[in-house]
Every structure is written in C-alpha cells, then in structure tokens.
Amino acid sequence: MRLLTAVDQLFLLLESRKQPMHVGGLFLFELPENAESDFVYQLVKQMQDSDVPPSFPFNQVLENLIFWKKDKNFDVEHHLHHVALPNPGRVRELLMYVSKEHGRLLDRAMPLWECHVIEGIEPEVEGGPERFAWYFKIHHSLVDGVAAMRLVQKSLSQSPTEPVTLPVWSLMARHRTQVHATQPAKRSIKHILKEQVSTIKPVFTELLDNAKNYGDDGFVGTFDAPMTILNKRISTSRRIAAQSYDIQRFNIIAERLNTSKNDVVLAVCAGALRRYLISMNALPSKPLIAFVPMSLRTDNSISGNQLSFVLANLGTHLDDPLRRIELIHRSMNNGKRRFRRMNQAQ
Structure with missing residues (x-):
C-alpha cells in the first residue's frame, strides 16, 4: 500500500x-x-x-x-x-x-x-x-x-x-x-513529517518578503480579490463550452510582447471577463485575481500531485489591453520568482 x-x-x-x-x-x-x-x-x-x-x-x-x-x-x-x-x-x-x-x-x-x-x-x-x-x-x-x-x-x-x-x-x-x-518514490511517515517540519522557516521567510512587497501592483495578496457577481456558491449543474484559436496567433503575440503563451491566454480570459462584467454593469473597481495552477514536477512521474498555485492580477480595471497583459506578465513573474526559491514540500 x-x-x-x-x-x-x-x-x-x-x-x-x-x-x-x-x-x-x-x-x-x-x-x-x-x-x-x-x-x-x-x-x-x-x-x-x-x-x-x-x-x-x-x-x-x-x-x-x-x-x-x-x-x-x-x-x-x-x-x-x-x-x-x-x-x-x-x-x-x-x-x-x-x-x-x-x-x-x-x-x-x-x-x-x-x-x-x-x-x-x-x-x-x-x-x-x-x-x-x-x-x-x-x-x-x-x-x-x-x-x-x-x-x-x-x-x-x-x-x-x-x-x-x-x-x-x-x-x-x-x-x-x-x-x-x-512511479512515485515510496516515502515513510517519518520522512514526510521531517520534510514538512523543515518547511516552516523558509515559508515564514517568504511571508515576510510578501509583506515588504505589499503595495506593488504586480504583487497579489491573499485577500486582494474583489467581490463580484461570479463569487457565488456553485450548483451541481455543469455546462461546458469550447472555443478554438490558432496557436500561432498566441505564439506571435507572446514573441512580440516578450511574454509567455500562458500570459497571453490569461490576457484573453481577462479581456473576456472584463467585457462580460461591463455588459452586466458589474465590473469591480479592483482587478480580478486568478488562481493559476503551477507545476512543480521535475521528474518523469505520471501520478500524484506536484503543483501549487500563483495568484495573478488580471488587470481587469485597465481598459488598455497592452497595459493589462504587461501587468499580468509582471504579476505572474512575481509569483514564479517566489516559487523558484522554494522546494516542492514548501
């Protein structure tokens, strides 16, 4: 087992x-x-x-x-x-x-x-x-x-x-x-507990660093997300919709703006959410915050979870799409930089 x-x-x-x-x-x-x-x-x-x-x-x-x-x-x-x-x-x-x-x-x-x-x-x-x-x-x-x-x-x-x-x-x-x-390596309970205890100091250090950077619009705090009409309890109903895009369009935009393709995808989603909330007269003055999964997997395994999440500023308060994607890129890099200083257990 x-x-x-x-x-x-x-x-x-x-x-x-x-x-x-x-x-x-x-x-x-x-x-x-x-x-x-x-x-x-x-x-x-x-x-x-x-x-x-x-x-x-x-x-x-x-x-x-x-x-x-x-x-x-x-x-x-x-x-x-x-x-x-x-x-x-x-x-x-x-x-x-x-x-x-x-x-x-x-x-x-x-x-x-x-x-x-x-x-x-x-x-x-x-x-x-x-x-x-x-x-x-x-x-x-x-x-x-x-x-x-x-x-x-x-x-x-x-x-x-x-x-x-x-x-x-x-x-x-x-x-x-x-x-x-x-297959994942087998680890004893003792090893897991020791690994978790060793994370206390570096995690505390990161929390202090976050406090120092508070106020920078590229930094996202845990409680920065505004209340919107989207923050509601979900039901059991599901409806999946799909939209196709030419991946080359994303590649070109990412190359010309010196960002990643993931940043471009986030910018497209941010623009769509901004337009929808404006049509509903419900766009908050503060920007929406995305909970973006980030893989920490460095091996060839095909099971288990080796991931964390980055809080990204979607810049939905900005009407200029170029300023919006620049803010998204800066916010994502801020989160990635913090994770590069930490290991999987942290």
Missing part, C-alpha cells in the same frame, strides 16, 4: 456533490480513410476483451482515505462507456453529454477514473471524415494536470501508422522500461 500525501487527501476532503474534484480531457479524432462502418465498435470491443490487467495508477483504489492499494477486482464495464450521440451529432451535443458526465462523482469504492468513447459526431466540414471522441476523467487525488497529460501522451499512438492493441489503463505494458521512472 502507498500512503496518500496531504495534497492528495485535500482533494478528497474538499469534494462534495456540488464540487467534484476530478479532472477531465476531451479528445476529438477523425476516422481513418476507408475505415469500416463499425470501426469505433471494434475499437471498444478490443479494449473490453483485453486480458491485460490495469497498470499503475489505474489499478489504485482507496483504503480508508489514508492509503492507495492495488485493486484486485477490476471491472472494465464500470470504467469503460461506449455511447453514440443522437442526430445531428454536432459539437453542441457532444459538449452537452460531457457536461452531464463531468458533473458526476466518481465511485470511491472503485479506482477513480472513467473512459467514455463517443461516436456519431458529424464531420468538421461537409463531406469530410466522420469523427469520434474520447472523454477521460480521473480524480485529482491520483494525478495533477501534467501527470494526466503524460498519461494521455503515453496511451496514444506515437505515429499515424502505429497500431495500438492495448487500452489506456494498461499503457504501462507498452512502456515496461519506464515503469520505475514514472
């Missing part, structure tokens, strides 16, 4: 019916040229009939909210779902289905993940190839965002011509030489 970390337990303790704590990804695929009409069915059947057992972390189940243990009664029917969208099978219908499924809690008596294969999606352009989707969700206590993306990357074909005969939950059978490198 493997001991849950404090962060892993936090994601479980914070979970409620109105606040699920899993992460999910939606992937769209085009059917291969000259594919048979039952291509997706055969793909699902191949996954269902696979006699290869699930590998880490897909074989982990909770034990008293304290340990992870290996699941000895894996039931593929519980985790794998095959559905077809009703006509006309647009992206709208796809997102409605995913919205509903993303709002459902995962069963803690089972390994905390699900895989949905969705067919019946219309072509992107008239006359183009039909499409199918893969929606995957897994609990945040098992993986963070970087680990989840590594799982997806390892589970898919590495080239258009490479056949994949194993399901995603047996992906380590395809990467046997990497098993030890991708």
Whole structure:
C-alpha cells in the first residue's frame, strides 16, 4: 500500500456533490480513410476483451482515505462507456453529454477514473471524415494536470501508422522500461513529517518578503480579490463550452510582447471577463485575481500531485489591453520568482 500525501487527501476532503474534484480531457479524432462502418465498435470491443490487467495508477483504489492499494477486482464495464450521440451529432451535443458526465462523482469504492468513447459526431466540414471522441476523467487525488497529460501522451499512438492493441489503463505494458521512472518514490511517515517540519522557516521567510512587497501592483495578496457577481456558491449543474484559436496567433503575440503563451491566454480570459462584467454593469473597481495552477514536477512521474498555485492580477480595471497583459506578465513573474526559491514540500 502507498500512503496518500496531504495534497492528495485535500482533494478528497474538499469534494462534495456540488464540487467534484476530478479532472477531465476531451479528445476529438477523425476516422481513418476507408475505415469500416463499425470501426469505433471494434475499437471498444478490443479494449473490453483485453486480458491485460490495469497498470499503475489505474489499478489504485482507496483504503480508508489514508492509503492507495492495488485493486484486485477490476471491472472494465464500470470504467469503460461506449455511447453514440443522437442526430445531428454536432459539437453542441457532444459538449452537452460531457457536461452531464463531468458533473458526476466518481465511485470511491472503485479506482477513480472513467473512459467514455463517443461516436456519431458529424464531420468538421461537409463531406469530410466522420469523427469520434474520447472523454477521460480521473480524480485529482491520483494525478495533477501534467501527470494526466503524460498519461494521455503515453496511451496514444506515437505515429499515424502505429497500431495500438492495448487500452489506456494498461499503457504501462507498452512502456515496461519506464515503469520505475514514472512511479512515485515510496516515502515513510517519518520522512514526510521531517520534510514538512523543515518547511516552516523558509515559508515564514517568504511571508515576510510578501509583506515588504505589499503595495506593488504586480504583487497579489491573499485577500486582494474583489467581490463580484461570479463569487457565488456553485450548483451541481455543469455546462461546458469550447472555443478554438490558432496557436500561432498566441505564439506571435507572446514573441512580440516578450511574454509567455500562458500570459497571453490569461490576457484573453481577462479581456473576456472584463467585457462580460461591463455588459452586466458589474465590473469591480479592483482587478480580478486568478488562481493559476503551477507545476512543480521535475521528474518523469505520471501520478500524484506536484503543483501549487500563483495568484495573478488580471488587470481587469485597465481598459488598455497592452497595459493589462504587461501587468499580468509582471504579476505572474512575481509569483514564479517566489516559487523558484522554494522546494516542492514548501
């Protein structure tokens, strides 16, 4: 058995019916040229009939909210779902289905993940190839965002011509030489407690440094976020919307303004939020604050949580988009600089 970390337990303790704590990804695929009409069915059947057992972390189940243990009664029917969208099978219908499924809690008596294969999606352009989707969700206590993306990357074909005969939950059978490198190191309770105690002094030092920098608009304090119409209790309802952008546009903006692509994404979100709040006559005089996840992962592992969060000033009080992105960039760099002085335990 493997001991849950404090962060892993936090994601479980914070979970409620109105606040699920899993992460999910939606992937769209085009059917291969000259594919048979039952291509997706055969793909699902191949996954269902696979006699290869699930590998880490897909074989982990909770034990008293304290340990992870290996699941000895894996039931593929519980985790794998095959559905077809009703006509006309647009992206709208796809997102409605995913919205509903993303709002459902995962069963803690089972390994905390699900895989949905969705067919019946219309072509992107008239006359183009039909499409199918893969929606995957897994609990945040098992993986963070970087680990989840590594799982997806390892589970898919590495080239258009490479056949994949194993399901995603047996992906380590395809990467046997990497098993030890991708699993987290085992740590004793004594080691964990010693590590946590050693963080007291450097964390206190950072708090003092934060107090010295208070007043700089690039610095964000814990209580700087204003009250808005968005700060409300959430319900159980979920509605997912999607918007596509050409990544090259973000690359060009980031290069010309000497910022990161993440800063550009935050600036786009900030502009949209500012416009929405103005339309509702509800834009606060103080800038909105974003809670931005930041990966602390320095190894090749594909499980657990190695992340923290940066408070970023979104500059929504500024009407000039260039001043807004400059403030976002400065605020993000301020947060990153503080984290570079700290280790994962802190």
